[in-house]
Amino acid sequence: MRTDTYPMPSAQPLAEAYIHRTDSRIDSLYGYHAGADEDWQRRAERLAAAGGTRTDSAGLADALRLYNEKAGASPETFANIAAIAEGAPVVIGGQQAGLWTGPLLVIHKAVSIVRAAAEAAEQLGRPVVPVFWVAGEDHDWDEANHAYVITAEQELRKLSAARPEGSRTSVSRTAVADETWERLLGELEEALPHSEFKPAMLAELRRMSLGARSLSDMFARVISHLFGKSGLVLIDADDENVRRLEAPMFRAMIERNDELERAYAASAEKVRQLGYSMQADVTPGSANLFLFHEANGYERTLLHKRDGAFQDRKGQLSISAEQLLHIADREPEQLSNNVLTRPLMQDYLFPVLAVVLGPGEIAYWALTGEAFRVMGMEMPIIVPRMSYTLVEGTIAKYMDKYELSFDDVMNRFDEKKAAWLKVQDGLSIEQRFDDAKRAFEELYKPLLTLAAGVQPGLAKLGDTNMQKIIEQIQYMGSKTVDAFNKQFEASTRQLDRVQLAIKPLGKPQERVLNMAAYWNRYDAAWIEKLLDTPFDRTGGHRIVYL
Known part of the structure; x- marks a missing residue:
């Protein structure tokens, strides 16, 4: 094992x-x-x-x-x-x-x-x-x-009872x-x-x-x-x-x-x-005890000490110490511990x-x-208590395939996933669009200087125009990268399956699954x-x- x-x-x-x-x-x-x-x-x-x-x-x-x-x-x-x-x-x-x-x-x-x-x-x-x-x-x-x-569709589903x-x-x-x-x-x-x-x-x-x-x-x-x-x-x-x-x-x-x-x-x-x-x-003032009582519909109610009596938070339920002792002796099922008194009761x-x-x-x-x-x-x-992460055979195989360590999945999964996809980019799409953006700026900036020399008010308009064109280049680059990545949808699903199995909802497996x-x-x-x-x-x- x-x-x-x-x-x-x-x-x-x-x-x-x-x-x-x-x-x-x-x-x-x-x-x-x-x-x-x-x-x-x-x-x-x-x-x-x-x-x-x-x-x-x-x-x-x-x-x-x-x-x-x-x-x-x-x-x-x-x-x-x-x-x-x-x-x-x-x-x-x-x-x-x-x-x-x-x-x-x-x-x-x-x-x-x-x-x-x-x-x-x-x-x-x-x-x-x-x-x-x-x-x-x-x-x-x-x-x-x-x-x-x-x-079965590799989705996380919450099953619940109202x-x-x-x-x-x-x-x-x-x-x-x-x-x-x-x-x-x-x-x-x-x-x-x-x-x-x-x-x-x-x-x-x-x-x-x-x-x-x-x-x-x-x-x-x-x-x-x-x-x-x-x-x-x-x-x-x-x-x-x-x-x-x-x-x-x-x-x-x-x-x-x-x-x-x-x-x-x-x-x-x-x-x-x-x-x-x-x-x-x-x-x-907390009694660190709960009470199930007819007066409050048998809701589990935390007791507080006020004015010589035990009361709920709003003061709508109030009983004396003698009454509470009677309940302890005769109807203890009406009482309940909180997190501070439960250890004492456990040891009793x-x-x-x-x-x-x-x-x-x-x-x-x-x-x-x-x-x-x-x-x-x-x-x-x-x-x-011990904690564990269960790794099934398929998940372990995918981790090996994409060279992911357990620490990678827990602490830097998104970066590792993005890096893997980038390595697959033999067309250097991001680099070529970045090169195009820089080349455009080098060609366009002298024209902005020329326009501002003709009329100073054109400088701001020209700068706004340049930023819009750069944004369009970036937008086209992003769309091209997305289209390229779609060729790797199967790999993306496998990577996401690793994360879902080991760190669902961004939390350790044991706290979710x-x-x-x-x-x-x-x-x-x-x-x-x-x-x-x-x-x-x-x-x-x-x-x-x-």
Whole structure:
């Protein structure tokens, strides 16, 4: 199997500093480091000593069994759930549930979780379970409702589902009708090119869609199918059974909310003093908790503290601390975490050895260290997720044909394409039109001097006239170049296909393209290649040739 490494720095300086250990000042923001083998042993020992601070592992395992059974889990996954019941540590990471799993980076995160757990298990000599946290409590429908695929006509197509009517609630609570799944499957079938695996893939997706009440349900079923052999355990943050287990932690977050607010503010100030920008809002007065309440149509509403009560932003919903504590105890499914409290809840549910995060997540987790300490916890090891670019055989062939490196495609594709076309110009069209323009100027400028000598007012008219003629020469040259380039339309299409496959919409492949095209073309082989690709605990980017 051929793979190459490629340095693909993120746009997050704080994440880069953590990954490469270029700024020792930030060590206090994170504590452990994924690249230090001794930190894995140290974290495992501390987890074992702090078992009483988490929820009951047997109760958690019961909730996980119910959820994963609905997702069509494998025997390997159920074996891992049994290990969780016995107190096995986990490597965890997650993402919002997207249509057909969303962009490829979701798959990359799942691969990273599986591989990091396997390496940790080998080092520690005990089971370490990979867990994928489906962020079904998020309510950003427009971020979750679409997938991009490359069609048989080599065009990028966005497939999407409109938000059903109703309140702006979580993705897991937003119902998707059977007829919507049929329409989405029909659009996917129409968009994808024919392949030997396409009928079986569509049949499997159609089977999964039966009874899938939401994008989150379908997301879980697809991820469970793709990573069943790896024993990946799934959890939906908005699952009612999980919410009941979270009740004591919600109560603690409400009772100590002011302390948590001060902790987030202190961490934010430290990040600022170190010269880094913030990747999550630390808003004064924010409870960092959401509420689904009858008074606001069960929309997911962020709570703020005002006048001794918890209110929505506009003050239209207002409940007392006592009422909120009652909800935490009796109806915890009405509560939901935000990005700053979710890490704490995750650590309350699981013995988290390590968490797999993307660059933006690494940056905002820096705001949570003090909050962990307030709750008598500590931040787990942060593992930067691996990223990959999948290069199919045809694309690799075109890159060789046009002498394009991966770096060329990522950073200077337009220039390389233009240069290649220019080399094909044996007629030297651009050069000859440039020569004609210069020759015209040399002949015409003495005439302008002559005209101005006859009447000074003719100088401006003559200069305008000269510029118009030059523009016409340039226009004719441009048209001639375009006509010449049409002879190379096949090559142009091949070049554009390379860019579309590797850097669609001007972005890294993983942030745009969906996994369906690769499942359609390679069945399970592409996932197996990713799982077999060399893994680095400190992240990195690999080019994987399929």
